[in-house]
Amino acid sequence: MAMADQPAGKSFRLSMLLYDTRYRSITIQVIMLTLFVIGVWWLINNMYTNLAIANKAPDFGFLWNPSGYDINQHMIDYSSQSTNARAWLVGLLNTLLVAFLGCILATVLGVFIGVLRLSKNWIISRLMTVYIETFRNVPVLLWILFANSIFIDTLPQPKTFRGENATSHMLWDAFAFTNRGFYIPKPTFGEGYLPVLIVFALSIVAIFIFRKWAYKRQEATGEILPVFWIGVGLFFIPAIVTQLVMGSPIGLEYPALKGFNFKGGFHLRNSLISLWLALSLYTAAFIAEAVRAGIMAINKGQSEAAAALGLRQNRVMSLVVLPQALRVIIPPLISQYLNLTKNSSLAIAVGYMDLTGTLGGITLNQTGRALECILLLMLTYLAISLTISMVMNIYNNSVKLKER
Amino acid sequence: MKPEPYVRREMLAPQPAPLGETGILRWMKANLFSGPVNSVISIAAGLFVLYVLYRLLPWAIQPSWNATSLSQCQDDPNITGACWGVIHDRFNQLMFAFYPHELQWRPLLAFGLMFVAIAPVLFDKVPRFLLAFTAMFPLLAIWLLWGGxxxxxxxxxxxxxxxxxxxxxxxxxxxxxxxxxxxxxxxxxxxxxxxxxxxxxxxxxxxxxxTPVESSKFGGLMLSITIGLAGIAFSFPLGIILALGRQSDMFIIKTLSVGYIEFIRGVPLITLLFVASVLLNYFLPRGTNFDLILRVVIMVTLFAAAYMAEVIRGGLAALPKGQYEAADALGLDYWKAMRLIIMPQALKISIPGIVGTFIGLFKDTTLVSIIGLLDPIGLANSIRGTTDWNGIVWELYLFIALMFWVFTFSMSRYSMYLENKLKTTH
Structure with a gap:
């Protein structure tokens, strides 16, 4: 009242900067900003002084020098003659690979376990509780080391697959699980493979068009088509028919034992598999809890009302409960994806060459450019995290409850 | 005389409920065998559990407690599975690493006093004057651990x-x-x-x-607890301040808080630990060289504070706006409103998240093994490198997992207890 009557600045005293709420927030902000700037300046000044004494001015030129080390798992061409920048890129791709695989497996397992934990079957729900409490409460680093030891210590050596009386055998002559990694068949593309791929791509487009059409038809006539099964048919049948018509251009290359090791097929290293499994199993426990919380957050009246409308059990789930539960599940799911991606930096413990292993590991140690490497490392992870959260937030906004 | 219609004069003795409708049978029928599909699943799951136990127990139950090396286990015909001697042999090391043996009463005393210090925080039946001891405990613990x-x-x-x-x-x-x-x-x-x-x-x-003890002698579970507890104690107030900063109307404060929180949450802890181990000295005046454990504690605290801030912000955002307005209407200033009205409710809402962050922090202390500190995992690697225990895997990892599990599981149970206690709805 009195404040509003007095025009500002009329009788301005210095103490008003502290005691008048109109000015106090400005005072506080100016002080904070000054302190912040002084602090940052102090840190950077120290850094330059220290670097000048050590005769190492910040310089990113080392990125274009040959790295001088090998990376056993690389998705793009790479050799020890490649630049450090390329090693960084290889590491980035490896991080993204394990994060992507991990997110998929963790989501599948997590949803499965979260739903089963709500099962009315006592022994099943108890088993899932045991799973969640075990995986959640033990450090992920321990799980990664544990998984790695399982593969290295319990799987057979490749040489045991050899000879007439081999002690180990391949699964269906196609998969070999050894302590050097997993060998799985690799697709080969022979003459005339292009039409098969084109037909496959077209059938996926067709599935989407068909779903849209079926939905419109249902709106118009009320008739429900078996969308799922027709979709499955569209997914497989045209591509398989073309494959047979063209004389099977796409084949599989099976791994086979040559000498002391397997040749052919894909070689998935134990470091990748153990990291992938450990991260997925660990994160799945958290996702399961999020899924359970999401489903429990839906009012029981919702499913009862849907049942009263005459919907069948699976439609109650897919049309009423899940869309609502999804809104509760998505935000924690995003943060679990982010956690998984960040935890993948523990790859360094099992020797999987991800970002931390290349840029923050060998490159750092060989060039001694700690400042530059760690700065780039942090910025790269920051970029990955921000991208993931941005994409997931767009998705979240699309399923969010639209209020007014 | 008209015959009297039949009327029962005395009550029938109550019959026992049909078999299968009471006690364990009813429970089993309802929870395990409510239908054919459920029965099959129950039996399959039961068989699975039995199979796991059948494979695991003979391996785990072994008379190997007194073995002093792996080869001793392998040579003994009575021992066909786990070699638990490693736990017995290296127990002291797993707990204290290289902390001098005759001084180990000091961390033990600090650990015991820790319970006295946190008791008044955890349980409201404990006398309030102990809070003064809680406030002094960090300094006391530092003195007991490092000596001097x-x-x-x-x-x-x-x-x-x-x-x-x-x-x-x-x-x-x-x-x-x-x-x-x-x-x-x-x-x-x-x-x-x-x-x-x-x-x-x-x-x-x-x-x-x-007697002073150098930081390089610290390790084992003691190190995990030290880092974890220090991180928990310092990240909580810092997290509250950051959360308030993020909710603030002041543009600069808000921007600084948001920038800090999003940056920290965007990078893995391991990069921050790299900063602590190789980079922090660059940013400090020449000649300052403070302890690696202290640097790690600072980084872990800064890391956990960002997560804590987000959890508490969730609690603040979940409060109805009326609470803020009511506090204003009562004429409370900002800090009083926060302290008396907003924070008690917001913190109550965010208990599960807060304890979750604490648990995450405690588990994350294992990452220090990557920068060369001897936490239990770092020690496990060095124990596996000795000639006596070269090649031992499962026993050590299982024991370490169990140690962490006990701590984290009891923390999560405590959070449930607290949620129940503070619940004001019906």
């Missing part, structure tokens, strides 16, 4: 009294706000310029020292 003279810790403590005295003396003549600012300033000045010379002088007059 007690005077620096006592002088740091004296800083609080100096600040309080300055505030008390000035609050009359200079007003509340000036008194607070000058009090804080006096404390800071005392800590920066007063503590070390005065402590040295007093140490010369009255020596109050116990």
């Amino acid at each position: 003279s007690a005077w620096p810790e006592l002088m740091v403590l004296a800083g609080f009294f100096i600040g309080y005295a300055v505030h008390k003396a000035l609050v009359g003549p200079a007003g509340e706000l000036t008194a607070i600012i000058l009090g804080v300033l006096a404390t800071l000045l005392w800590w920066i310029f007063g503590v070390s010379p005065v402590a040295e002088m007093l140490q010369g007059v009255v020596p109050l020292d116990i």
Whole structure:
């Protein structure tokens, strides 16, 4: 009242900067900003002084020098003659690979376990509780080391697959699980493979068009088509028919034992598999809890009302409960994806060459450019995290409850 | 005479409920065998559990507790599975690493006193005066763990009294706000310029020292608990401040808080630990070389504080706007409103998240093994490198997992207890 009557600045005293709420927030902000700037300046000044004494001015030129080390798992061409920048890129791709695989497996397992934990079957729900409490409460680093030891210590050596009386055998002559990694068949593309791929791509487009059409038809006539099964048919049948018509251009290359090791097929290293499994199993426990919380957050009246409308059990789930539960599940799911991606930096413990292993590991140690490497490392992870959260937030906004 | 219609004169004795409708049979019918599909699943799951136990128990139950090396286990015909001797042999190391044997009562005492210190925080039936001990505990623990003279810790403590005295003396003549600012300033000045010379002088007059222990001797579960507890204790208040900063109307404060929180949450902890181990010295004046454990604690605290801030912000955002407006309507200023109305409710809502962050922090202490500290996982690697225990895997990892599990599981149970206790709805 009195404040509003007095025009500002009329009788301005210095103490008003502290005691008048109109000015106090400005005072506080100016002080904070000054302190912040002084602090940052102090840190950077120290850094330059220290670097000048050590005769190492910040310089990113080392990125274009040959790295001088090998990376056993690389998705793009790479050799020890490649630049450090390329090693960084290889590491980035490896991080993204394990994060992507991990997110998929963790989501599948997590949803499965979260739903089963709500099962009315006592022994099943108890088993899932045991799973969640075990995986959640033990450090992920321990799980990664544990998984790695399982593969290295319990799987057979490749040489045991050899000879007439081999002690180990391949699964269906196609998969070999050894302590050097997993060998799985690799697709080969022979003459005339292009039409098969084109037909496959077209059938996926067709599935989407068909779903849209079926939905419109249902709106118009009320008739429900078996969308799922027709979709499955569209997914497989045209591509398989073309494959047979063209004389099977796409084949599989099976791994086979040559000498002391397997040749052919894909070689998935134990470091990748153990990291992938450990991260997925660990994160799945958290996702399961999020899924359970999401489903429990839906009012029981919702499913009862849907049942009263005459919907069948699976439609109650897919049309009423899940869309609502999804809104509760998505935000924690995003943060679990982010956690998984960040935890993948523990790859360094099992020797999987991800970002931390290349840029923050060998490159750092060989060039001694700690400042530059760690700065780039942090910025790269920051970029990955921000991208993931941005994409997931767009998705979240699309399923969010639209209020007014 | 009309025959009397049949009327039962006495009550029938109550019959027992049909078999299968009471006790364990009813429970089994309802929870395990409610239909054909459920029955099959139950039986399959039961068989699975039995199979796992059948494979695991014979391996785990072995008379190998007194073995002193792996080869001894392998040579003994009675031992066909786990070699638990490694736990027995290296128990002390897994707990304390290279902390001098005759001084181990000090971390043990600190650990015991820790329960006294956190009891008044955890349970409201414990007498309130113990909170004073809680406030002093961090300094006491530092003194017990690292040893040396007690005077620096006592002088740091004296800083609080100096600040309080300055505030008390000035609050009359200079007003509340000036008194607070000058009090804080006096404390800071005392800590920066007063503590070390005065402590040295007093140490010369009255020596109050116990054997010092270097940080490089720290390790094992003791190190995990030290880092975890310090991180928990410091990240909580820092997280509250950051959360309030993020909710603030002041643009600069808000921007700084958001920038900090999003940056920290965007990078993995391991990169921050790299900063602590190789980079932090670049950013400090030349010649400062403070302890690696302290640097790690700082980084872990800064890391956990960002997550804590987000959890608490969730609680703040979940409060109905009416609560803020009611606090304003009562004429409370910002800090009073926060302390008396907003925070108690917001913190209550965010208990599961807060405890979750604590658990995550405690588990994350294992990452220090990557930068070369000897936490249990780091020790496991070095134990596996010795000739006696070369090649041992499962026993060590299982034991470490169990240690962590006990701590984290009890934390999560405590959070459930707290949620229940604070629940005000029906």
